[in-house]
Amino acid sequence: MDVVAREAKREAARASRREPKQDRSRATRRRLLEAAVACLAEHGWAGSTVSVVAERAGVSRGAAQHHFPTREDLFTAAVEYVAEERSTALRALFPEGAADRRAVVAALVDLYTGPLFRAALHLWVAASNEEQLRPRVTELEARVGRETHRIAVDLLDADESRPGVRETVQGLLDMSRGLGLANLLTDDGGRRDRVVAQWATLLDETLDRPAP
Structure with missing residues (x-):
């Protein structure tokens, strides 16, 4: 896991402790969407899997698939x-x-x-x-x-x-x-x-x- 992904995961953990559940869900969705665009722009379709996006967003693959099946x-x-x-x-x-x-x-x-x-x-x-x-x-x-x-x-x-x-x-x-x-x-x-x-x-x- 690269430095950016580790920092994103730490920030996600900090945010999850501070925010109500509904706010956390919206924040997770937003991070996934922004990470998906960044991955697609940098790596193209072939290199942009759900796992890659989830790692960049600092969430689990399961959380990503909960929002986007x-x-x-x-x-x-x-x-x-x-x-x-x-x-x-x-x-x-x-x-x-x-x-x-x-x-x-x-x-x-x-x-x-x-x-x-x-x-x-x-x-x-x-x-x-x-x-x-x-x-x-x-x-x-x-x-x-x-x-x-x-x-x-x-x-x-x-x-x-x-x-x-x-x-x-x-x-x-x-x-x-x-x-x-x-x-x-x-x-x-x-x-x-x-x-x-x-x-x-x-x-x-x-x-x-x-x-x-």
């Missing part, structure tokens, strides 16, 4: 949980909306350049090869995609009843995903900044265009 349950719940956390954090960056569209574009792009995107990518690849996982990941991706689109529309103050606006917002999200893929292999920060600036200009032109 199957491996598929654990990892789809983990990606959804962190996606929801990131969505909440994204909205919190602009509590009153954002006049600076470049800042919004940059924040959306950042969603696709961190551990969550890397974890989700491993899950997508696994789902393409595993029949029992595919429908769950497909449904999850659709749900997360819809929520991200709604957030983008709100933050950009985009009127999707106007021609081309919906497609432009979706194009922004597709572009952001592409930048995230490029970032997996190399630090693409310089080009990413230029693309963000260009997309902010395109959004200004499209969203501020007078209605016909």
Whole structure:
């Protein structure tokens, strides 16, 4: 057991002595979800077993299976949980909306350049090869995609009843995903900044265009 896992286990033991049973259960579930995403991002699907996640979270395998009976349950719940956390954090960056569209574009792009995107990518690849996982990941991706689109529309103050606006917002999200893929292999920060600036200009032109 590595140092991180030992410390997690000690912290879990300390927390269990302090917290009521219901709070301990919620805390255990949260640790498992966060550990699952971290393992998936670092080790991929093949290297992310329930036992590995449980050890990283500082809980027993039995406790992990109590919360998530199957491996598929654990990892789809983990990606959804962190996606929801990131969505909440994204909205919190602009509590009153954002006049600076470049800042919004940059924040959306950042969603696709961190551990969550890397974890989700491993899950997508696994789902393409595993029949029992595919429908769950497909449904999850659709749900997360819809929520991200709604957030983008709100933050950009985009009127999707106007021609081309919906497609432009979706194009922004597709572009952001592409930048995230490029970032997996190399630090693409310089080009990413230029693309963000260009997309902010395109959004200004499209969203501020007078209605016909």
